[in-house]
Amino acid sequence: MPRVRLQAEPFDPGAETNAFLKGREETGAFVSFVGTVRSTPDKPVTSLTLEHYPGMAEAQITRFAEEALERFKLTDIAAIHRFGTMKPGEVIVMVMALSPHRLAAFDGANFVMDWLKTDAPFWKKEAGPQGENWVEAKATDDTARDRWKS
Amino acid sequence: MPRVRLQAEPFDPGAETNAFLKGREETGAFVSFVGTVRSTPDKPVTSLTLEHYPGMAEAQITRFAEEALERFKLTDIAAIHRFGTMKPGEVIVMVMALSPHRLAAFDGANFVMDWLKTDAPFWKKEAGPQGENWVEAKATDDTARDRWKS
Amino acid sequence: MKLVYFAWIRERLNRSGDEVDPPAEVVTVSDLLDWLADGDESFALLLEDRKAIRAARDEELVDHDAPIAGAGTIALFPPMTGG
């Protein structure tokens, strides 16, 4: 069963890595993805707020994780996603996949991230020196997701 | 500059994750791969010993990391590889890639792992109930590497 | 039937949801959007670009041609930007 967690509180990606890897003598390949709040000199961001659809957000991520588990024959998969307001550098999302095979672990984490980006009910609002704006969805994210449709 | 470390001592993948992610407000996507010593009921392993070619091993991994950095326009990449004798569950190798773009981070870590598997001078010897044996190279690893040749 | 709104749809409507009882001829999500626009100026403006509107029926993503009969909750929101 995939472990999916939604929370307002920050979490520690290193501690999550070690907890997930504990007692895994039977599998050899672990892949994690960590997405953080980005702020650059070109596009400074002072905070990012994630709105979500409670219930459905968790259900969608669980669905993608279960699909990944089956499709890539993973040993385990976990996803943690924050909502609420966070600062640059803070972790928004983390996906971890475990498999006896390296490519399956990469594909599993990649698959969940691609679906999560476009089909999990979260919306990002950025605040910066110019005020606030809702982040627009990117066509490249749809393309990334669509490569898994077959 | 990629950071490549070879060591006999165990290391903590969670601590490495957090150290690598520290102060990275300008990039949003982190991917890590962790490979551990595997032991299953079908194929029990009591220890794994990694022999390496000192100097060349570090040089090869550094080369693959530099190629990944340039090819996928990564912000940073790091690799840590152990040598010597280790027990089931212990970490053998860790690769971390950072990029503003999620797919580039996945590709970067994947690329370094694929090349490292086939073209970095390490040799694995397994010890188990039936004695010791050198691990044979897998044709699937060559195939995985060859998809990056273009 | 319950309607819930998210992100800039919620902000522009200035509320997070409505309780509605559309007539029988409102069969699909698309019909529902027409009916909402007919009855409410702010909805009419909001729904001008229909491609920008996503819908979920009882927490499942659905297309605009999906039926709404028997739905407990219809959610309306812009394209998702999680992760």
Place this chain on the structure above:
Amino acid sequence: MKLVYFAWIRERLNRSGDEVDPPAEVVTVSDLLDWLADGDESFALLLEDRKAIRAARDEELVDHDAPIAGAGTIALFPPMTGG
């Protein structure tokens, strides 16, 4: 010229390297393997399956047809299994 051996090549030869001075007609890695096999029974056995032998010239992977002239160190080892 220095030779270094790894993994089961090192184990079967029971040493980690040799210092050699091959004659001028030994031009390539392949020639070197022939010359080593001619001079040493254990090498001859080891080198029966040439495809199982990889080589590095001064810490760079090379094919069997690579020249060895001017090399400081030639390493011989089985296919690598790191990671």
